[in-house]
Amino acid sequence: METYKGKTPWTCGFAKEGEKQVAQRWLLRNRYHCKIIASEYNLQQQEIIEATKPFNKRPNKDTYLQDLDKKIEARLDLYFGRSK
Known part of the structure; x- marks a missing residue:
């Protein structure tokens, strides 16, 4: 949406x-996530900050982040009965 200028062809x-495109999309998603979490209008902001404190105390975060895509999909199934 940010790249649309009303002209065709649309080059985003x-x-x-x-x-490279996967990395670009990943970066954009992270930017949007950060903006949403940091927004003063986010009613769950403090809850999210509290939930991340134990993670920040982990000595080896890289080990925890391995296979994160699979973990996220499993958690979606667990909480919502679906994935992606």
């Missing part, structure tokens, strides 16, 4: 399909 600036 993403790379062609592949690893």
Whole structure:
């Protein structure tokens, strides 16, 4: 949405399909997540901050982040009965 200027053809600036585009989308998602979490209008902001404190105290975060995609999908199934 941020890249649409009302002209065709629409060039959003993403790379062609592949690893680089995946990285670009990942970066954008993280930016939006951070903005949502940090927003003063986020009613759950303090709850989220409290929930992250134990993670920040972990000595080896890299080990915890391995296979994160699988963990997220499993958690979606657990809480919502579906994934992605």
